[in-house]
Amino acid sequence: MIDTLQDVLETVIEMLCAELSCSESQLTDGKVHISVRSPKTHENPAHRHFDPHPGKIGIASLGRGGIVCVDEEHLDWAEEIFGPEPKTTRDELFMPERMGKMADLVRPEGLLLYGPFPRFAVSHSSLTHIESPAEYSVRVVGQEGADAIGQRAKWHNAIYKVPTETARPTMIAAIAERESEIAGVCGASADSPYMWQLGIDVAPEHRGRGIAPALTSAVAGAVLDEGKMPYYGTSASNIPSMRTALAAGFKPMWVEVLSRPENEQF
Known part of the structure; x- marks a missing residue:
């Protein structure tokens, strides 16, 4: 059950760890980490049912650092563009310069980058009941x-x-x-x-x-x-x-x- 925002956070962390092949500590230690995607990541039930594809890239932040997850063949690119701190910080992770460089590198492979997307979630304790407007x-x-x-x-x-x-x-x-x-x-x-x-x-x-x-x-x-x-x-x-x-x-x-x-x- 998703009763509290702590339940929400735990669910999100489990999903991101599965999809980005990282640990909870890497997600939450305030640093930017680069991870290599596990070939079995889609077998984890916490992984969302998005279609797998070669060269898949995922970049995410909980607001405390971030993760850049790439396949092995893109690791050198990721290290060059993002790198560990102090080269890239949380506030620089999604800047157009870095996103643009990564997008340019993967476009010849037939890949496009989408985002950044803000994601919101809710629990029983935070949900606000809203009545439908009059006439509806x-x-x-x-x-x-x-x-x-x-x-x-x-x-x-x-x-x-x-x-x-x-x-x-x-x-x-x-x-x-x-x-x-x-x-x-x-x-x-x-x-x-x-x-x-x-x-x-x-x-x-x-x-x-x-x-x-x-x-x-x-x-x-x-x-x-x-x-x-x-x-x-x-x-x-x-x-x-x-x-x-x-x-x-x-x-x-x-x-x-x-x-x-x-x-x-x-």
Whole structure:
């Protein structure tokens, strides 16, 4: 159960250690470390179900130092660009100069870097219950109900893939409606056995009315009741999305950069 923020922190640390092939002490000692990805990292159940690919890169910080995780063939590059402290500190880790150099080096291999992404998470103790705004209703549905939601292109952040095309199916969704018209959807995908990620879409004509926080709060509560940790990611420039997370009681937990093959949808 994710009852407290300490439970959240422990879950996040376990995931990052699995994905970045590092130790808890390396994540939390305030220094920047470079690690070599274990070839068996995806076998760890704490690893999120993101597709593996050659040359995978992961960079993350809990706010206390950071980890740069690369495959063996990229180790020399990582050492040159980041290196241990004092060459790179936490506050320099995600600077455009370093990210740009790394992106330029891996682009000829068909890889793109995405991020940095601020990540938020919530526990039972920090969740804020938010009522749906006047004239709107919010209902929560399970996987079958989420799969039945139409116009997937319109709700591509909330329910972005059909179940047969992803290892991270949408397990729970909240639907905001007004007069039987869907105004917004928030979905939770099963990113791992322990962490479900929230995504949200509100139709443009219904934005600015408090629908997003109400949907986020409803889905997060349902995910917590399933014994999973709800987490929420956004781009570094999407301030409205961050406000939505904070309004529902989510707390900033970590920041990460991820690589993807250039022909793969993020």
